[in-house]
Amino acid sequence: MKRLIGLLYLCLLWFPFVSYPLPGDCDGGKDCEKKHDFFYKIENKIKTVFNDYGFRGDFLIAVVDECGVNGYAVINRNIIEGRYTDLNIDSPFYIASHTKAFTGALMCMLDEEGTLDLNKFIADYLLELNFGGGINTADITLKSLLNHTHGIFSVRLTWKTAFLGYSGLNSEILEDINNDFIYDPSHKFRYSNVGTIVAAIIAEKVTGKNWKELMREKIFVPLKMEHTSCNVSDYNADLIRPSVIVSRNNEIISSGFYKKDITMHASGGIISTTKDLSLWLAANIRQDEILMNKKSWILLHSPSALQNRKYFTYDRFGYGLGWDIAEYNGDTILTRFGGYAGISCHISFIPKKKIGIIAFSTDNRAFLLPHLMANYVYNLMSERDAESIIENELAFFREAFLKQNNLSYPSDSLLLQANNRNDAITGIYQTDSWPSIEIKKSGNYYNFIWGVLKGKIYLKDDSSFTTNTGVIIRDFKIKNDTLFTGSLIFIKNMKK
Missing domain, CATH: 2.40.128 (Lipocalin)
Structure with a gap:
């Protein structure tokens, strides 16, 4: 593994347009040539795909190990056309549903310290959530809220928290769920935002601090994630990477960032940077006890619910308390992706190899690009035939691109x-x-x-x-x- 990680430290002279090294041990010998070759392949592949599909917006990919970022690559039209870009690992972007992995970690930490018990039930903590007697909340554990086996769905809650906004009061959210819900008593895995949001309300009730305060206190500060926040207002709005909606004629239909503080929630409510996220991902890779003990990390990362779903190339067979657990080319890989209004976020790691990827794109037609390029990097590192594999994966990628590209927008x-x-x-x-x-x-x-x-x-x-x-x-x-x-x-x- 040391040799594979060594390939990621790059020589500066090889990054004329998209790739950037962090300090490494390049001495000009054979190791340096391997490092050149590794990221030169990534750089060229990104440029080729970006140009072949006429993508707009931003794309960034970074490789992370137990210590943080090893190297990264960026591309957008400014770079391709020889203009200045401010896109780098300090650029803030919205991580969407990867927020669930953070909230899952927070709940594991509160469980570990005895503030709550994930094996207890909603009824033990939140009597205000009663569904008008339509659901027995003594049958739904806190753990099931986090692994999507709770069976509760609410359109009103989802739309107001994710898109439209509301008063900000938990009482309004609870009233929405009590009066507008669908319930699946089978308790099979069904993905939604509801469980994580309810879990965050319980966390606030038992601690007296809201979810945003807890995230900062329990995770962002200990990991020194100084440029990460649950509030849009903490950033210069012009610096947050905007989503870009593009027509079939390759014209930009709209560009912007559409989240407000009130729509930043426990299932999708964090803005961060690649550098900060590398601290979070590295902590997951090494199961850092600065946050919680190994037992709690295992709880977060191990399957507590079964699923049998395929997303792109990932055969998902389990879900922890915030991470999908899948198989990719013989490796067990933990992923938690996110998407919103064209923004696509990929965060994953392979526990056995102690390596991970952070990637994001902002062109709505490029929502699979972070996953495609993450796979390419993983396959290069595993010394597989990465070129043949990406050619096969591009077939599905093209299909998804065309579906998005053919969408109609108001004229x-x-x-x-x-x-x-x-x-x-x-x-x-x-x-x-x-x-x-x-x-x-x-x-x-x-x-x-x-x-x-x-x-x-x-x-x-x-x-x-x-x-x-x-x-x-x-x-x-x-x-x-x-x-x-x-x-x-x-x-x-x-x-x-």
């Missing part, structure tokens, strides 16, 4: 033009238990504002409209001061 030619007749639709529309929708005039067009999301309004057909908020495309109709979208009905507030 500017159909933008609803502002005029006296159309002004009649402006106003605030309300319904019970959901954020209000505001139709607001802005210059020569109108905006659809739902909670924290906003998008221009386009004509869909003679009787309906559509909007692209960057996160979701939403169709709606307005008739007699009533707004219909999906199954929801909003009534215009006529008060002046």
Whole structure:
């Protein structure tokens, strides 16, 4: 393994456009040539795929061992076209659902210190969550909340916490779940955001500190993750890597970062940097007791639920308390990915080889690129025929790319033009238990504002409209001061 890790320390003269070394032991001999060759292959493969598919946005990949980042590579159009880029391992980006691995670790830490017991039940901690008597919460353990076997699903909770925003009060979240839920009594593995969010509410109740405070105190500070936060407001918004939505004509439809503090939650609510995430991933690789003991790490990383799902090239057979456990080319690999509005985050490691990958992309059509390139690096390190393997994997990659590339987006030619007749639709529309929708005039067009999301309004057909908020495309109709979208009905507030 030492020899394989040695390949990752790179000579500076070989990184003219995308790859960057961290300090290593390159002495100009044969070892240095191997290091050159290793990242030169990665650099060229990234450039080839990026150009072949006309990707926009950013891409970054880093290799991590027990000590942190060994080397990394970046690419975007600025780099390809010879312009300056500020993309590097200190660039903040949203890790989306990899947040679940952090929350799982937090809950294991609280269990270890005796603050709560993961084998106890919701009813032991959260009587306010009662589902109107429709579910027996004495049958649902805290562990099952973290491994997706709890069986609880709530559309309202998911939309408000991830997309739209809400008051920020746990009482509102609990009311949403109590009154809007679906329950699967089989307790089979079914992935959702609900369990981790409920677990975080329990953690707040037993500690008196909210999830964001606990993450900082228990994980970010001990690991010296100084540029990691659960609040968007802690960053210069212009520096967070934005998602980029691209049309089939390779035109940028929208670009931006659409999260607010209120939509940063325990299932998807961390912004970090590659350098900081390398400290987190390295701690997982070595099971660092600065956070918790080996028994707790094993609890986090070992299968506590069975699954039989394939994602891209990964045969997932288990789930720990925040990590998917899968097989890839004969290796057991732990992964926890994340995606949001075009951003795709890959974080994985192979425990036996004590090596991991961090990668992310921001072009919506490139959501599999972090996984494709992570595989390429793993295969190079394992001295497999990486070139043949990536050619095979590219077949599935192309299929996924074409599906995204062929998506339709509202055309500017159909933008609803502002005029006296159309002004009649402006106003605030309300319904019970959901954020209000505001139709607001802005210059020569109108905006659809739902909670924290906003998008221009386009004509869909003679009787309906559509909007692209960057996160979701939403169709709606307005008739007699009533707004219909999906199954929801909003009534215009006529008060002046």
